[in-house]
Amino acid sequence: MTPAEIEAFARVVGEAHDELAAAKQQDGFEQTAGLTASRISLVGFDDLELDIRIGDIANRLKGNERIDRWRVQLRYMTLLNRPNMAAESSPVGLDPICQGLWAICRAGNNNLEQNLERLGRLEEQLQAQLPNVYTELNDLLEHHGIEPAQVQLMQRATGGKPASGPGFGGAGGDNFMPGANALANLQHALRQQFTSDDSFFDDHSPGNASSGSSALNASALVMLNHLMERLNALESQHASGVANGPADGGNGNPPLSALRSKDLDLPLGKPAAIALDTLSLIFELIFAAPDLPDVVKAAIGRLQIPLLKLAILDASFFADSRHPGRRLINRMARAAVGLAQDTGREHPICTSLGKMADAVRTTLEKNDGDLSPHLDELETLIAERDQSLKANARPYLQLLLGHEAREAAIANAQDWLFKALGKTSHAQIARFLSDYWVRLMQLAFMEGGADGALWKECAATCEQLLSSVRPQQSAEERKQLLALIPSLLKSLNDGLDRLEISSTERTLFLNTCFHLQTAALRNRPEMQDAESYARPVTPPAARTASSVASSPAQILEGDGKRVRYLGLPSSVQSPWRSGNSAWKEGEWISFQLPSGEHLCGLHCGQGTPTGTVLLFNDQWDYAVAVAPSLLEQQLRARIVSASSLFDDAAERALSQVKPR
Secondary structure: OOHHHHHHHHHHHHHHHHHHHHOOOOOOOHHHHOOOHHHHOOOOHHHHHHHHHHHHHHHHHHOOOOOOHHHHHHHHHHHOOOOOOOHHHOOOOHHHHHHHHHHHHHHOOOOHHHHHHHHHHHHHHHHHHHHHHHHHHHHHHHHOOOOOOOOOOOEEOHHHOEEOEOOOOOOOHHHOOOOOOHHHHHHHHHHHHOOOOOOOEOOEOOOOHHHOOOOOOHHHHHHHHHHHHHHHHHHHHHHHHHHOOOOOOOOOOOOOOOOOHHHHOOOOOOHHHHHHHHHHHHHHHHHOOOOOOHHHHHHHHOOHHHHHHHHHHEOHHHHOOOOHHHHHHHHHHHHOOOOOOOOOOOOHHHHHHHHHHHHHHHHHHOOOOOOHHHHHHHHHHHHHHHHHHHHHOHHHHHHHHHHHHHHHHHHHHHHHHHHHHOOOOOHHHHHHHHHHHHHHHHHHHHHHOOOOHHHHHHHHHHHHHHHHOOOOOOHHHHHHHHHHHHHHHHHHHHHHHHOOOOHHHHHHHHHHHHHHHHHHHOOOOOOOOOOOOOOOOOOOOOOOOOOOOOOOOEEEEEOOEEEEEOOOOOOOOOOOOOHHHOOOOOOEEEEEOOOOOEEEEEEEEEOOOOOOEEEEOOOOOOEEEEOHHHHHHOOOOEEHHHOOHHHHHHHHHHHHOOOO
16 A cells, blocks of 8 residues: 555544544434444445445454454443443444545545455455454553453453353343344343343342352352253253164254243243343254254254353353354354255264264363364364365366356457458458458467467468458569568468368468469459359357357366356446455355256356356255356355354344343
8 A cells, every 4th residue: 555545544543443432422323323424425336336345344354253353342341431332333343444444445546446456455454464453452451451341240260351150141231232242132132021130040149240259149059050950951851862862764863942941940031041041042043044954953952051051150151252152053054054954964064063062062061161172173174174175176167267268269269350350351361260260369369368479470470361462552562472472371371280171171262362462462453253262251249358248057068077157147247246356265155046046055266267156065966157246146145154153043033032
């Protein structure tokens, strides 16, 4: 970036930070009315495209699990004494960064295409560097003694980090954080329905919440132990049901159902019941997920009771969106992306996830309950599966690349022919170019492209041919033509040799060419002989390299592989919504075929320069190649590998629950 762009970014981000830090505590529309004025006043296509692009960057930054901006926000809530601060009004949130991106676009004096390209590069840098920025900022605030705001009842260990302790992780009372954490907000919404407080059971409170005390009175401790005993009994029954389940045709698991507070006869509206019912809503939606295999749902279902026990003992479960228990569910679903719903437990991925669920239950029975090894194992499982699919997709990718290389060669050769025919009025020459030389230009493009030596050589030979049949008006011109003809004939014959044109077939044109060149040397119009070769020529169709034409779906086949190739649409898309800008290699994409069939495949590569996306899934016996613009046109095309099953379920559950 230029110094002016860097200065503009720093100035605008600083001003946005100061404006948000100085803002009074506001709720509802007042909270954003002054901050969105610049966006409301957008005019023109360019600004609209930039706004869409920057908004998409913000959404992808939000989905980056490495960017831990919430810890910094919690410390800012303490620093500014604003317990109701939302993510959108955080001085260290993503909104100031987005305003800084706007400043760069405006300071650079670039056109739309250049700005969109610049934003793509900036997003890569932000995705890589922001995690470090937020980590350093959190460490700085911690160094100065700024504690995170307590959005729930929790105990704190040395250094202000969450430690195990009862309290049911509620984001209770005034600590509700709109938009920051769907799970905490869901629990808060359920609490509001019962006007519940944060006490343990009735007037048995686990000490003073403001002091972070871990002391429990005797009565509360007895009740907590009794609840854990009942959960342990239910878990044992569930484990027994799994072990004794059907083995022939069934999945070996009891029917999927979410555990509710009424199953334990817990008093409605109390923290224990609310914690249980909060997770119940989420597991109900997980069990109803249409794209997740039933056997994987069953494996996740076996973690329902262990996670509830974890939520009771670890108060950070509800408040921390990156809690290991929640991330575990998300990564288990990620490992199973692309598997059909009826996939059996004998599938290697399903087998691994089933074993992992059992191992996680054992881990959570231990005092430390460290899930890091299981998360690492999941990352390895995901990476190995994706790498295996990409390796198996290479023959399909080569098939796609070969097809598009041939298509590009044909289009560029046709484009060349269209221009060449405009330079001659000789039907004989035009027929030769249309029948033979255009094929040689295709070969030349395949060999080295339009900048290759063979392409330039063949194009130069054509120019010499066209010049050789024009009337030569001076003695010097005639002398030059006589000197040129031997090398021209050699170049023509070399080209026809490449095409394997027989002597008989080429003689007809060469004789005609001789007559035309003789007429040119005599400075008179060409002879119109009666040869059959001199039939009229129809100019090539509008399929050129510089235009985008519609092409129907087709099947590419080679070496026993098949690619379902979907042609490019004729409509022109937004500049940034094409090629590498929208769809990234390694992403799992859910999409729809023209037939209406829904598929989910791994992005295993792209054609050049079209950007055609190759999607592959080892459950298919083919691959699918789709133009990026066609994916953009589909409302249901989405990147499923970026989704988070647990958090998405919390969002949907929250939308179904209306607080009082």
